Structures are given as structure tokens and as C-alpha cells.
């Protein structure tokens with residue numbers, strides 16, 4: 001993949017979705033056209049694999065400017081870089097005083113920090129599982145995370161504060177290049193990565209010694225592409241946790257943050273994951289929950305990409321992690337068609353409201369069985385079919401109704417991190433009165 005700047009945010013963390021170089025704005029540096037976004041835009045598409053590009057001649061690394069700010073300071077200017085520790089820490093406190101841990105944070109938009117501080121209840125203590133339900137150990141993909149007991153769908157497996165929280169994409173600044181230097185786009189980005197590593201060194205130096213040690217134990221898949229040892233680990237292990245930003249924020253260059261974790265960063269990838277992760281700003285921590293029932297000693301897998309994308313798109317997204325996914329779904333050419341079938345059959349339109357209740361139950365059950373056979377519970381359509389089954393069995397088959405309602409609640413908790421009693425995932429159904437209208441419209445047996 002060529003180096004350059006991105007105009008699309010990554011899914012999981014610091015991944016590099018492909019962008020045509022031709023689409024990128026061209027700037028002139030000392031009269032040479034360079035394919036990059038505007039200087040200062042933090043969106044970078046980075047190289048992967050072995051890259052043999054020398055740093056520009058006479059380039060000297062410079063520490064990008066940053067300011068260390070108090071935990072509660074948010075009045076800083078966007079696009080400047082700020083370092084802080086969250087939650088607040090009293091002087092002399094150690095990890096023994098705060099087992100929930102601290103996060104070393106790097107922000108380049110005030111909103112990133114403000115969104116945490118303005119969360120009601122921040123900083124609250126983390127909610128933990130009632131027992132240890134995970135262990136880190138050898139896996140067919142290096143190191144992985146495993147279940148230490150049978151775990152039910154929806155149950156909490158792990159709660160964890162990030163070791164490091166940093167912008168999803170490099171907060172780019174113009175590198176210190178000599179006047180008149182001749183550089184290529186690739187060299188330009190390489191110099192920026194080099195500068196960023198200098199900044200990250202300071203950030204990691206501010207971590208608790210135990211956290212720093214844990215950070216450097218993490219795997220680095222980016223040892224030959226110009227990433228430094230810290231940035232390489234962020235690219236390998238970062239999980240996008242506050243990366244849902246508005247269109248305006250994105251237009252301004254704020255794509256949110258990525259977190260590196262002591263345990264969750266060992267989760268390997270599957271396109272049919274058995275766990276999902278949610279992030280709580282209130283406790284500044286990530287929760288990993290079971291997406292289906294998991295047996296003791298089973299490996300836990302999250303997805304590094306959007307499981308609802310077709311195989312070719314997922315494979316491309318995964319390239320930046322330096323592996324080709326060989327899971328069952330990626331290896332089976334029929335799964336893209338199945339995905340379309342799953343998507344096309346969730347709609348409750350006029351045809352559906354005329355459908356007899358019995359056939360609606362059978363319809364939902366047929367698709368639920370197909371999704372479960374593949375292990376595709378992370379698809380949002382799984383929630384739609386659970387809703388459909390819950391609704392269609394209401395007042396008709398109480399055993400089945402309770403079964404699907406419980407399943408829907410467990411799934412909702414896993415996906416959204418909230419124990420929601422009833423959610424409506426069917427397009428067109430958003431409230432109990434919609435539901436009542438639907439039930440009224442259904443033909444009586």
C-alpha cells in the first residue's frame with residue numbers, strides 16, 4: 001500500500017483504509033508536488049509491510065509542540081496537542097491506591113477531552129465481572145485471550161482502562177525539512193511518523209512504570225514500515241473507542257481516539273467474533289462482553305473490521321494488521337450472498353404485516369438459525385430477527401416469547417453495554433405504539 005494521507009477514518013483503530021493517491025490534494029513543497037491532505041490534517045494513510053524509503057536528506061527530527069494540562073482543563077485550541085492523565089490523580093498515589101488504573105491521554109481536539117469530562121458521573125469506579133473470566137495465553141495467532149469458565153451471552157468478561165488514549169490518526173505537523181529539500185510524499189510522511197514517535201516517547205514516559213512495561217510487552221506488527229516502536233504498537237493494538245464523531249468534527253479533522261489496553265489488545269480477530277466491546281466514558285473504561293454462549297477455554301475473538309462488509313472489503317481493512325483472515329466466512333465464497341439475504345429479509349413492510357403470525361415466527365427463526373450457524377451475532381440484523389421473533393410470539397407462544405425476549409436483552413447488553421429491557425430493531429418500528437399498530441394490523445388466527 002502506498003503512503004499518503006487519508007480521507008476516511010479507520011474502523012478499529014489506526015488502520016489504513018485504501019485511498020487512491022490521485023484523490024488526495026497535492027501541495028507544493030519547495031516547488032515539488034506532494035500528494036497529501038492539507039498540512040495539519042491529521043488523516044494519514046500509512047505504509048504497511050516492508051518499506052525501504054530513506055528519511056529525507058538533512059531532515060532533523062523535532063518534537064512536535066505539546067502542552068501538559070491539568071485533568072480538568074478543556075479550554076485549549078483544537079489541533080494543538082495536549083497530554084494529561086485521567087482520571088485525576090493525587091500526588092503520591094500509586095496503582096495500589098487506584099486499582100482501576102490511570103490512562104495516559106494525548107488529545108488534539110478539546111472535544112475529545114470535554115466529551116469525557118462532561119459525562120455525568122465521570123470519573124466513576126469501573127464495574128467488573130464478579131469473577132475473573134479471562135486469561136491471556138498462547139494462541140494459533142501468537143498470544144490471545146481465553147475464557148476461564150463457561151460464559152453466557154451478554155455477560156461481562158472484562159473491564160479495563162486504556163493504558164494509552166491517543167488520536168485515531170497521527171496529529172500531523174509539517175516536519176522540519178531543510179529549505180530547498182527534495183522529498184517525495186512517502187518521505188514526507190515518514191518524517192512525520194518520526195516526529196510523532198518523539199512525542200509518543202514523552203507520553204509513554206509519563207505512564208506508570210507497570211503500564212509502560214505492559215505497553216512494551218504488546219505485539220508490534222509494524223517493525224519494517226517506518227513506524228517507531230511506540231507508534232507501531234499503537235497501530236497494531238489500538239482499538240477505536242471514541243471514534244464516533246460528527247460530520248462537522250470529521251470535517252475539522254477530529255476522528256476521535258484509539259485506546260491501547262493491557263488485556264483487550266491481546267484479543268485476536270475473527271469475522272465471526274464471540275465478544276464485543278463497548279466504551280464507557282463515565283468510568284473511562286472498555287467492557288468486553290460475550291456475544292453468544294462461550295465455553296471454558298474457548299479463545300475470545302473480537303472483530304477488527306465491520307463484519308457486515310463484504311469479504312473483499314473486510315480483507316482490505318485487515319491488511320493493515322499484516323495478516324490475511326482465513327476464517328470460515330472469508331474462505332467460503334457463498335457467505336456474501338448469505339449476508340445479502342440476511343439483510344434483505346429484515347424489513348417489515350406491508351407484505352410482512354399481511355404475513356400470518358405463524359409464518360412470521362418461522363421466518364425469523366429461519367434467519368436466526370442461519371446467523372447462529374455462521375456465528376454472525378455481531379450483525380445488527382441479528383437484533384432485528386430477535387425483535388421479530390419476540391414480537392411475533394407475543395401472546396401466541398409464551399415459552400418462545402420469553403426465550404427470544406431474554407436473548408434480545410442479552411444481545412442488546414453485549415452490543416450496547418446497557419441492560420435495555422426492550423429495543424426495537426426493526427426498521428419502521430421505534431416505539432411501543434408502533435408495535436401496537438403492527439400487532440393490530442396482523443391477521444388474527
Ligand SMILES: C[S@@+](CC[C@H](N)C(=O)[O-])C[C@H]1O[C@@H](n2cnc3c(N)ncnc32)[C@H](O)[C@@H]1O
Pocket residue numbers: 141142143144218219221236237265266267268269270321322323324325326
Ligand atoms: C492486537 S494484536 C493481537 C494479539 C497478538 N496475537 C499477539 O500475539 O500479541 C494483532 C495482531 O495479532 C495477529 N492476529 C490477530 N488476529 C489474527 C487472525 N485472525 N489471523 C492471523 N493473525 C492474527 C496479527 O499479527 C495482528 O497484527
